[in-house]
Amino acid sequence: MLSRISRSSRLLVRDLKLARSTPALPFKRFQSTLKSEPTEVFTKISDDKDPQRSAFFQYSWGSWLSGDKAKKAQRETRFSIEGAASLFKELHGTRSDSKNVDKSGEPFVRAPLTLKDGTSVLSSNLTSKILGDGELSIKSIASIHEGKHHRVYKISLNTGKELVLRIPYKLESDFAILQKIKSEVATLDFLNLKLNASVPKVLAYGTSKSNQLNSPFILMEFIEGDLLMKNWDPLAEDSEETQSKLKSVIDPIADFQEKALSVTFNKFGSLYFHDDVPAALQADAPYDGEENPLLKNRWRIGPSIEKSYAKNKNKLSEAQVNQFNGPWSASKPLELISSLAGIEIENLRNEAVHSNLEESDTHKQQIDTFENLKLLGSKLFNPASPSIMNVEEMFKPRLYLPDLDPLNTIVGKDEKLTFFDFEYASIKPFILTNYPSFVAYQGVKIYNLEEDIPGYSEMDEVEQQQYQFIYYKTRNERLWELALNERRHDLIAIASPHIKVLKSPYLQALEFKTPKDYLYIESCIIQLRSMWEAYVSNSLCNSDDAKFPIEYDEDYLTQHEQQLMAYQNEVLSSPFVATGGWIPQDMFNTLKEQGMIVEDKEGNYKIDSEKVLDE
Secondary structure, eight states, X not given: OHHHHHHHHHHHHHHHHHHHTOTTSOHHHHHHHHTTOOOOEEEOTTOTTOTHHHHHHSOOSEEESSSHHHHHHHTOOOOOHHHHHHHHHHHHHTOOTTTSBOXXXXXXOOOOEEOTTSOEEOGGGOOHHHHOSSOOOEEEEXXXXXOSSEEEEEEEETTSOEEEEEEEOSOSOHHXXXXXXXXXXXXXXXXXXXXXXXXXXXXXXESSSOSTTSSOEEEEEOOOSEEGGGXXXXXXXXXXXXXXXXXXXXXXXXXXXXXXXXXXXXEEBEEEEGGGXXXXXXXXXXXXXXXXXXXXXXXXXXXXXXXXXXXTOTTSOHHHHHTTSOXXXXXXXXXXXXXXXXXXXXXXXXXXXXXXOOOOHHHHHHHHHHHHHHHHHTTSOOTTOTTSTTHHHHTSEEEEOTTOOGGGEEEOTTSOEEEOOOTTOEEEEGGGOOOOTTTOOOSOOOSOHHHHSTTGGGSOHHHHHHHHHHHHHHHHHHHHHHHHHHHOGGGGGGGOHHHHHHHHHHHHHHTXXXXXXXXXXXXXXXXXXXXXXXXXXXXXXXXXXXXXXSOOOHXXXXXXXXXXXXXXXXXXXXXXXXXXXXXXXXXXXXXXHTTSEEEOTTSOEEEOHHHHHHO
């Protein structure tokens, strides 16, 4: 395991050296882009022949070494600007400022209103505070951010107010995008109305191209401020000041998670508005004890929109996906594991049929790995284990927000924090969740460099950097665990090393991205094999059989180790593999100008390793 982590560290050091070897690179601008502050690109609303209009929709934040043209085409966010202008005229007619208030002056909570074109409107949010006064028209539209899954535009109104228009990339099936938008808007609504959490208010949304904008979209409140990420320095050397600065980022995110965890739900799945789930699910309340009549029938639990049910599943039909994405009974938490394995198996088999390809060794091994995970699914945990502290609490359905991150947190001028980006939110057992990505770390732990690493002080700088990286990742994760323990001591069992080992195959499966990533899943299963007997004897597993459910012979284990090492070496020899071959555009242009990136006959690019070394 240490070997694997060290390789990852060397990969990081190697790519940082590559960046430092390009003096012409405007690195400051690159950092700014990462913090969601690109140069705004405007277009004239009334001129569809404006030369800026094409660039206004095209992806420009970076380039890929392979398949660049196709990947950029998937991220083109063309929508009807004229349709957006028309939408605002309709929004003015549905405003609720003076009409829909109760005696206390608070807006009434109304179900989403559907316009003739299919757009849904949350009329209670169409307030003067957000929209200003008077009739509404668009003054300008600017592209302000190109993210991983969507592009963000800022709309400036004639009233002096500003809004956010978010357009998703075409990376997933139409059905997946539809479900994702419906659920994210309902989740934002729940966080706002039920938990009084600081999130942007949604004004309107469209789930398909069948609306005035000719594109799926979410229109929401614009929050002015800086990203909390500006305060996050995860590799800073230890000091009291560093600890305080790290906690200033971790603590508010931990506070927000505590709020999200405060409600226990009745099923596993994802949140939707009442009318957005099948009729068979509309009779079931999402949680017990709701006394507010305005909220009692507002939300329901439907299929999960967790990323694994959509990512790389474009060729699966709605019916195929719906076999696996829930919702699931609160009494069957382990079905989430077998369902995840099931949809990956379905996707792999479907992929082979559509590609008319004979099953390759890699393809067969992928299926075998997910079959192994499916077999383990019902046995990995004992939901009634006496060895897991507060085990009942650990398996209850709770809201999981996978994108809690300082990159998704805005610090306003009044220092108030606003959280956004909840597109893959789901309801699942807390024990099966991962830490937020900015602190999550699944590798070897180093708590003290001098004590834990013999001969550390005599190592060269590069080798020390590798261990420092591991130490800082360990430190940051530990700070998160301390924050969780302070807020929800009843759920701190998630920090147990044994819990982490037991769920590691599941977590690796959630991160399945490239064909050979199955090797990491299988590696976690094999690691679990050596500890199975002890876990069974302590009632951690849902099995009475001390024999591991999956049989491996020595030849297979040797072959797997060789394949894993070969894959890791392949990763090490491939710059920017951690980003899927994506390179920020400033860096890409500079490397290309310097001859470090070379284009081949197929229009793909490769890194000229010899030239990089010469530099």
